[in-house]
Amino acid sequence: MKPRITYFEKITASPEALAEFLASIPALETPWDGLFQRTYCATCSAENCDAENCPHQAERNSPAWFLAQEVAER
Incomplete structure (x- = not known):
């Protein structure tokens, strides 16, 4: 039987998949x-x-760009 994956596992498999x-x-x-x-x-x-x-333009409206940014200290 093929292992089943969840939607969470699918969309978090890589930064590109999440983006x-x-x-x-x-x-x-x-x-x-x-x-x-x-x-x-x-x-x-x-x-x-x-x-x-x-x-x-490459960074505009880009979740991939956002995910690669360092979290700012608050």
Whole structure:
């Protein structure tokens, strides 16, 4: 008999699997959006910086980028 895995095991099998799962959830505001804003947008000098013109497009709306960041001390 083939071993059965849980959804938890499947989505936490790797950072990439977790990021893919998180990206599939429709959400207007996410933790990675807030961190992206603080990390890049707060000091960005680009004009009309929307999704198409963002110089940090690879990190924008990216759970994978967020999961790779170090947790800030509070």
